[in-house]
Amino acid sequence: MAKPPIAISEAESRVMEALWRKAPQASEDIVAAVQQDSDWHEKTIRTLLGRLLGKGAVSAEKDGRRYLYAPVLTREQWQSQESRSLLDRVFGGRLGPLLAHFSEHEKLGAKDVAELRKLLAAIEKKER
Amino acid sequence: MAKPPIAISEAESRVMEALWRKAPQASEDIVAAVQQDSDWHEKTIRTLLGRLLGKGAVSAEKDGRRYLYAPVLTREQWQSQESRSLLDRVFGGRLGPLLAHFSEHEKLGAKDVAELRKLLAAIEKKER
DNA sequence: AGTTTCAGACTACGCCCGTAATCCAGTTGG
């Protein structure tokens, strides 16, 4: 069977962020890390961690009486899923319209333009 | 006060699609249009339409015994909202990483590449 | 050894969403 994609919610992704930055970590440290950027209650963060475990988005390895948590879903996988979802849901699966949209409505910084050039250069190289 | 952004759900967006393609339309026609691409029950579609009305995403004008519905939220506004949401939630608000992601993980069709070139050309022209 | 503590498990609860079914009043067909 194909692996079912792991869907995580907005709030859950904030917890994943902490793990993507550093892993493995004990829940105490995760709580502290997440609280740097949010005002969530410790209980809330632990609940989210538990849900992520249930979904298989993180793994837990026993370390004494506590667990050390690590991400299973990578940030890249998540970014891919979310990007593809936007592409399919909102732009009919075509990159063109999405890019056109960004070019019209988002201010592109110098770095963005450089990234665009790089992207195009890579494509052209591969093309022949 | 600033107008609060109108958030619509996935299913609701399917109904909006029908209205974006043609408006105004009576609910009967909307139902028929949506059913072309889905197997939703008529009642379901009417419920979604009602919710969209409640959210102010569509307007209804009485036309005899029925209403004629029209979109208030435009497709472009919606695409903007969703794009910005992805950008902020998943890519820290920076376009570069998003573009890098697409260049690495998405297969670009010829049309996409053309769109990219056009986009870059437009930028270069504006740049000087 | 008894008590306090704390990580993790289980429970809670209101709101949104997907997906309808039921109810009601005005229109229309007979």
Next chain:
DNA sequence: CCAACTGGATTACGGGCGTAGTCTGAAACT
């Protein structure tokens, strides 16, 4: 004029999500 029909309004219901609170078992402190 009465019955059937139909669009719209109201109600339903289970699952996920945001946001915790409570319970429990074992470790740690005294």
